[in-house]
Amino acid sequence: MNEADELQIIRRIVDGEIEAFEHLVLHYQDRLLRMIATLLNDERRHAEDLAQIVFVEAFRRLKDFDPARSRFSTWLFMIARSRSLNALQKKSPTLLAELPEQYADTPEPGNGDRLRMLDEALHQLPEKQKRAFTLVALEDLSYAEAAQIESTTVGTIKSRVSRARDFLKASLNHH
Amino acid sequence: MTPSSDYELDLWIAARKKDPSAHLAPSVMKEIQNASHPIPHSSPRPEQPSWLLASACLIAGIGKLSLILRLAF
Numbered sequence: 001m002n003e004a005d006e007l008q009i010i011r012r013i014v015d016g017e018i019e020a021f022e023h024l025v026l027h028y029q030d031r032l033l034r035m036i037a038t039l040l041n042d043e044r045r046h047a048e049d050l051a052q053i054v055f056v057e058a059f060r061r062l063k064d065f066d067p068a069r070s071r072f073s074t075w076l077f078m079i080a081r082s083r084s085l086n087a088l089q090k091k092s093p094t095l096l097a098e099l100p101e102q103y104a105d106t107p108e109p110g111n112g113d114r115l116r117m118l119d120e121a122l123h124q125l126p127e128k129q130k131r132a133f134t135l136v137a138l139e140d141l142s143y144a145e146a147a148q149i150e151s152t153t154v155g156t157i158k159s160r161v162s163r164a165r166d167f168l169k170a171s172l173n174h175h
Numbered sequence: 176m177t178p179s180s181d182y183e184l185d186l187w188i189a190a191r192k193k194d195p196s197a198h199l200a201p202s203v204m205k206e207i208q209n210a211s212h213p214i215p216h217s218s219p220r221p222e223q224p225s226w227l228l229a230s231a232c233l234i235a236g237i238g239k240l241s242l243i244l245r246l247a248f
Contacts, residue, residue: 018207018208018211019204021203021204021207022203022204025199025200025203025204026200029196029197029198029199029200030194030196030197032197033197033199034191034192037194038191048197048199051197051199052199052202052203052206055199055203056203056206056207056210059203060210114183114187115187115190118183118184118187119187137188138188138191138192165184168184168187169180169181172180172183172184173180
């Protein structure tokens with residue numbers, strides 16, 4: 001789906017064709033869920049609930065979306081970021097100990113342990129670095145989009161991503 | 176930093192991008208449909224008897240009562 005198609009779908013939804021929103025959900029659900037799950041320290045079930053809330057909120061606020069100010073993906077990820085931060089504030093820090101289940105049966109012996117090490121290290125990153133790294137490295141957003149979502153400069157995002165990468169690589173070398 | 180840690184990091188990033196797919200569309204669309212079309216009352220209130228019917232019943236009741244009293248006394 002290109003940006004023009006996306007804007008056309010948004011116009012149809014705002015004009016009352018509610019069913020067209022499903023196209024946006026199908027297009028963004030994987031990325032949105034991954035992003036929220038990462039920010040919530042891989043609490044998948046909680047992330048699914050939150051992703052649903054984010055989509056419903058996006059639908060309700062869709063008439064306020066201004067394509068002149070941002071891309072739809074940026075706008076959607078801003079809602080997700082805000083909701084995730086609220087959820088994190090309410091949650092206890094014990095979430096940090098959670099390990100992602102999806103890598104439990106990684107085929108290569110030894111390699112899975114290294115991947116899990118990186119999962120752990122990701123959750124030890126300072127929150128701002130983790131968010132910048134998630135948006136740029138894991139979700140392939142541009143530095144400019146990530147800067148808009150985080151309300152900061154492109155330079156700051158580049159620096160956060162770079163420091164996050166260094167931290168993650170260092171976590172491998174410490175083992 | 177060694178080149179191998181860069182490689183491992185990229186491998187890990189690729190692995191995280193292969194997370195299980197989400198299946199949010201049905202639940203999201205259901206929620207949206209519900210919010211957009213308020214559900215009518217599932218059990219409509221029973222129809223209230225009209226004042227006319229109530230009055231007729233009252234008059235008939237009084238009539239019956241007076242007939243019983245007349246027969247009794």
